[in-house]
Amino acid sequence: MTTDPTTLHVGGAAPYDVVIGHGVADRLVGLLGAGGRPQRVALILPDTLAALAAPVRASLEAEFEVTELVVPDGESAKTAATAAACWASLGEAGFTRSDAVVTFGGGATTDLGGFVAATWLRGVRVVHVPTTLLAMVDAAVGGKTGINTDAGKNLVGSFHEPAGVLCDLTLLATLPRADLIAGMGEVVKCGFIADPRILELVEGHETDELLDTDGPALRELVERSVQVKVDVVVADLKETAGTSGDVHPGREALNYGHTMGHAIERAEAYRMRHGEAVAIGSVFVAELARAAGVLSDATADRHVSAFGRVGLPTGYSGADFDTLRAAMAVDKKSRGNQLRFVVLHEVGTPRVLAGPDDAWLRAAYDTMVARAQATA
Numbered sequence: 001m002t003t004d005p006t007t008l009h010v011g012g013a014a015p016y017d018v019v020i021g022h023g024v025a026d027r028l029v030g031l032l033g034a035g036g037r038p039q040r041v042a043l044i045l046p047d048t049l050a051a052l053a054a055p056v057r058a059s060l061e062a063e064f065e066v067t068e069l070v071v072p073d074g075e076s077a078k079t080a081a082t083a084a085a086c087w088a089s090l091g092e093a094g095f096t097r098s099d100a101v102v103t104f105g106g107g108a109t110t111d112l113g114g115f116v117a118a119t120w121l122r123g124v125r126v127v128h129v130p131t132t133l134l135a136m137v138d139a140a141v142g143g144k145t146g147i148n149t150d151a152g153k154n155l156v157g158s159f160h161e162p163a164g165v166l167c168d169l170t171l172l173a174t175l176p177r178a179d180l181i182a183g184m185g186e187v188v189k190c191g192f193i194a195d196p197r198i199l200e201l202v203e204g205h206e207t208d209e210l211l212d213t214d215g216p217a218l219r220e221l222v223e224r225s226v227q228v229k230v231d232v233v234v235a236d237l238k239e240t241a242g243t244s245g246d247v248h249p250g251r252e253a254l255n256y257g258h259t260m261g262h263a264i265e266r267a268e269a270y271r272m273r274h275g276e277a278v279a280i281g282s283v284f285v286a287e288l289a290r291a292a293g294v295l296s297d298a299t300a301d302r303h304v305s306a307f308g309r310v311g312l313p314t315g316y317s318g319a320d321f322d323t324l325r326a327a328m329a330v331d332k333k334s335r336g337n338q339l340r341f342v343v344l345h346e347v348g349t350p351r352v353l354a355g356p357d358d359a360w361l362r363a364a365y366d367t368m369v370a371r372a373q374a375t376a
């Protein structure tokens with residue numbers, strides 16, 4: 001096990017560090033202090049993680065006036081009502097612009113807490129302490145924050161970069177295996193869009209080695225995935241590069257597999273894990289690219305094997321085509337009535353596919369259903 005922490009620097013107008021390692025909790029106060037020492041800190045966490053958060057809470061209480069904002073667990077926290085409850089608590093605590101938010105939890109908590117920090121006083125500092133693999137490699141980095149509405153996933157939010165991210169791999173020891181596997185959905189996604197070495201690692205190790213939270217394979221996968229995300233967001237923080245008909249997706253590349261993935265999450269009333277839906281959505285969009293004639297059979301098939309290898313689902317039959325088509329229409333990549341997808345032309349070469357033929361969409365949908373039925 002590598003014991004020294006790794007620090008990945010995120011450049012740009014508001015630079016910050018992502019610290020990755022085992023037992024790095026003592027770095028939190030330092031990350032918070034960058035840019036001026038806060039007097040008050042709001043610790044946002046789900047009720048289920050109170051015990052796991054005890055050391056973090058203690059280290060904060062030794063330095064700051066701490067207000068604890070306990071939110072619902074998982075996706076159910078990503079609502080306007082929870083954000084409003086957090087705003088009320090910040091108001092009661094007299095939170096000023098020099099104070100800071102710390103989030104502690106999975107991607108749902110960092111999305112909600114990041115959104116609260118982005119909107120309170122039009123933006124206060126936030127440091128994320130992600131506790132799931134998915135949040136470490138993706139949600140906590142890059143400044144996308146958001147909540148869901150009845151109309152769909154992540155439809156309200158803002159870009160608000162953190163002041164720091166602390167990925168303490170020790171916290172993964174208690175994460176249920178299914179959530180660890182779900183995090184691999186975003187890891188494998190990073191392999192396909194930008195870093196083939198990730199795919200080689202996944203294909204070259206046994207699943208148990210990959211999921212060993214103390215092992216070298218997982219550590220390398222985390223570092224490589226965070227690096228992919230950092231490189232993309234530094235180049236296109238606000239996701240504007242893929243607009244105006246540009247076929248190079250910029251930040252939209254990180255949305256690979258998410259058009260169908262988010263539609264499935266909504267159809268499943270958010271009971272399916274995000275990383276599982278991303279895996280299915282990535283296999284779907286590989287089929288779409290195959291149908292469109294831009295992706296080789298070998299790379300399309302490699303999606304099924306790579307996601308499947310870590311125990312992720314690759315098919316889905318729970319909703320009809322029209323339901324999913326309608327949900328995809330509110331995807332943020334859509335322009336007017338036109339659906340836009342991030343597809344691959346080959347590993348590491350993401351491109352925008354705008355307005356695909358309905359026949360291609362239906363063919364990819366049929367394959368997704370057939371794959372689910374074959375594995376049922």
Ligand SMILES: NC(=O)c1ccc[n+]([C@@H]2O[C@H](COP(=O)([O-])OP(=O)(O)OC[C@H]3O[C@@H](n4cnc5c(N)ncnc54)[C@H](O)[C@@H]3O)[C@@H](O)[C@H]2O)c1
Nearest residue numbers: 074075106107108109131132134138139144171174175274
């Ligand atoms: N902002 C972004 O860029 C971005 C990127 C990817 C995903 N996301 C969002 O992230 C969310 C998914 O995140 P997630 O997969 O982390 O799910 P999650 O936040 O719902 O957490 C999953 C479950 O794991 C539990 N948990 C968390 N850490 C634990 C630990 N160390 N030990 C035991 N249990 C633990 C949680 O309590 C929860 O029940 C989705 O809402 C997705 O939209 C955002």
Ligand SMILES: O=C(O)C(=O)C[C@@H](O)[C@H](O)[C@H](O)COP(=O)(O)O
Nearest residue numbers: 138142144153154251254255258332
């Ligand atoms: O950071 C990004 O950009 C991403 O698209 C990363 C995704 O993994 C993540 O799920 C994100 O929240 C999706 O964003 P959205 O814009 O489709 O809501």
Ligand SMILES: [Zn+2]
Nearest residue numbers: 186258274278
């Ligand atoms: Zn995602």
